[in-house]
Amino acid sequence: MRDFDYFEPRSADEAVSLLVKYGDAAKLIAGGTDLVVRMIAGSRRPKYIINIKAVPGLDYIDCSGDVIKIGATTTMRAIATSAELKKKCPQIVEVARQFASVTIANMATIGGNLCNASPAADTGAPLVVLSAKAQITGLEGTRTVPVEGFFTGPGSTVMQPYELLTEIQIPVPPAAFKWAYIKHGIRSVSDLALTTVAVLVNIKNGIFVDARVALGAAYPTPMRATQAEAALKNKKATEATVEKAAALVREQCCPISDVRASADYRKQIAYVLTRRALMSCLNSK
Amino acid sequence: MRQLIRLIVNGEPNEVLVKPSDTLLYVLREKLGLTGTKHGCDSGKCGSCTVLLDDKPVRSCLTLAISVRDRELTTIEGLARNGDLHPLQKAFIENGAVQCGFCTPGMIMFAKAFLEENPKPREEEIRKALSANICRCTGYVKIIEAIQAAAKEMQ
Numbered sequence: 001m002r003d004f005d006y007f008e009p010r011s012a013d014e015a016v017s018l019l020v021k022y023g024d025a026a027k028l029i030a031g032g033t034d035l036v037v038r039m040i041a042g043s044r045r046p047k048y049i050i051n052i053k054a055v056p057g058l059d060y061i062d063c064s065g066d067v068i069k070i071g072a073t074t075t076m077r078a079i080a081t082s083a084e085l086k087k088k089c090p091q092i093v094e095v096a097r098q099f100a101s102v103t104i105a106n107m108a109t110i111g112g113n114l115c116n117a118s119p120a121a122d123t124g125a126p127l128v129v130l131s132a133k134a135q136i137t138g139l140e141g142t143r144t145v146p147v148e149g150f151f152t153g154p155g156s157t158v159m160q161p162y163e164l165l166t167e168i169q170i171p172v173p174p175a176a177f178k179w180a181y182i183k184h185g186i187r188s189v190s191d192l193a194l195t196t197v198a199v200l201v202n203i204k205n206g207i208f209v210d211a212r213v214a215l216g217a218a219y220p221t222p223m224r225a226t227q228a229e230a231a232l233k234n235k236k237a238t239e240a241t242v243e244k245a246a247a248l249v250r251e252q253c254c255p256i257s258d259v260r261a262s263a264d265y266r267k268q269i270a271y272v273l274t275r276r277a278l279m280s281c282l283n284s285k
Numbered sequence: 286m287r288q289l290i291r292l293i294v295n296g297e298p299n300e301v302l303v304k305p306s307d308t309l310l311y312v313l314r315e316k317l318g319l320t321g322t323k324h325g326c327d328s329g330k331c332g333s334c335t336v337l338l339d340d341k342p343v344r345s346c347l348t349l350a351i352s353v354r355d356r357e358l359t360t361i362e363g364l365a366r367n368g369d370l371h372p373l374q375k376a377f378i379e380n381g382a383v384q385c386g387f388c389t390p391g392m393i394m395f396a397k398a399f400l401e402e403n404p405k406p407r408e409e410e411i412r413k414a415l416s417a418n419i420c421r422c423t424g425y426v427k428i429i430e431a432i433q434a435a436a437k438e439m440q
């Protein structure tokens with residue numbers, strides 16, 4: 001690993017000042033489970049490392065209001081084991097439980113997962129269907145963007161080089177809404193997924209009155225399956241409707257081919273997982 | 286620039302001179318001579334470098350030593366008490382859970398933290414949790430048996 005200077009800012013503003021001062025040569029580190037892997041491999045060679053896990057007050061889960069607030073340096077393990085969060089938003093707890101192994105989850109942060117912007121990351125698609133927002137802190141203070149608009153491509157986001165992610169905000173999902181998150185991978189819990197799907201639907205009197213569907217690793221960014229959603233909305237909650245919507249996901253997605261799987265295989269998986277996720281919502285009481 | 290930091294390893298404070306880029310794995314093995322912690326994949330995947338940071342398992346290969354200064358670390362060398370092996374160490378020996386032994390320190394450190402959270406695990410739970418650590422020799426069955434035996438012993 002190349003040598004670097006190391007900083008532990010005491011506030012988000014101090015982290016911003018360091019980013020402004022050192023520009024492109026600086027990199028924020030949280031859990032390091034993405035960044036250090038790259039630094040060891042030599043594909044990232046920052047001259048300055050700014051450890052935002054050292055910033056007090058960025059590690060919290062606040063379930064007191066209608067919008068859940070999670071600090072950016074909160075670990076995936078803290079999310080997986082929070083009893084309060086399980087009551088208010090069991091969806092995100094379930095996602096965190098499927099994230100990697102306990103050891104990686106003890107280190108990895110939710111902010112790092114989003115900012116690394118891997119299309120295959122676990123939190124992307126679920127936070128999109130949950131209508132979550134990302135709070136970003138920069139020179140001019142804070143701004144908030146929907147997670148759906150946060151990603152601009154593999155490894156890139158709407159954040160400026162001198163900004164950092166400080167909070168994730170999730171509106172408490174209505175208890176009546178049905179939810180499913182399915183992650184399909186090679187080494188199950190210990191690795192990035194080949195494809196993920198998250199669905200949140202409201203079924204009333206046998207009709208899908210509301211439906212949100214998003215996929216991971218199916219597109220250069222987490223993909224909101226807008227065509228499938230349109231095919232579900234205000235339609236009968238039946239297997240035929242689900243089949244139609246899932247088929248549209250296969251059309252809309254455009255996954256990559258790589259060492260782990262071909263694009264065609266991933267498209268098929270996207271279709272199968274979407275069907276399975278929606279059927280599990282249909283069949284659950 | 287090198288900095289003098291304090292690392293508390295197995296209850297003992299140590300002053301070490303580190304570069305910010307030194308990983309905890311490197312410092313433990315090369316600066317403190319604690320070679321029980323193994324250097325495997327260097328990418329977070331295998332678990333052979335697992336140590337406990339404030340009693341929670343972490344990958345020492347992906348941890349910057351400078352970022353854990355003044356914190357409590359436990360390595361495999363810290364488990365025996367006055368020459369008596371930890372129940373997990375005994376159970377690994379008695380159940381034949383060690384072949385080449387490369388994965389063993391990481392497995393035991395992981396299992397220690399796991400049993401603290403879940404003292405009476407079901408076999409399924411052990412299997413799922415163990416996906417954190419790779420063993421190329423045993424086929425895992427003996428490791429699972431050892432963890433079950435240690436869990437009983439520790440109750």
Ligand SMILES: Cc1cc2nc3c(=O)[nH]c(=O)nc-3n(C[C@H](O)[C@H](O)[C@H](O)COP(=O)(O)OP(=O)(O)OC[C@H]3O[C@@H](n4cnc5c(N)ncnc54)[C@H](O)[C@@H]3O)c2cc1C
Nearest residue numbers: 030031032033034035100109111112113121122165191329
């Ligand atoms: C063995 C292994 C298994 C894994 N399994 C999974 C898995 O199952 N699912 C999954 O989704 N991922 C997985 N990952 C990837 C990784 O653990 C996650 O993406 C993790 O959430 C990254 O968080 P971190 O805190 O470690 O990020 P870091 O490595 O510290 O940072 C990642 C990137 O984000 C930037 N960054 C971090 N925090 C902020 C912030 N607050 N503001 C601005 N920029 C920031 C950093 O500069 C860096 O570029 C795995 C990794 C390993 C090594």
Ligand code: FES
Nearest residue numbers: 325326327332346
């Ligand atoms: S050496 Fe750290 S996980 Fe393999």
Ligand code: FES
Nearest residue numbers: 385388420421422
């Ligand atoms: S005993 Fe050889 S790797 Fe596990």
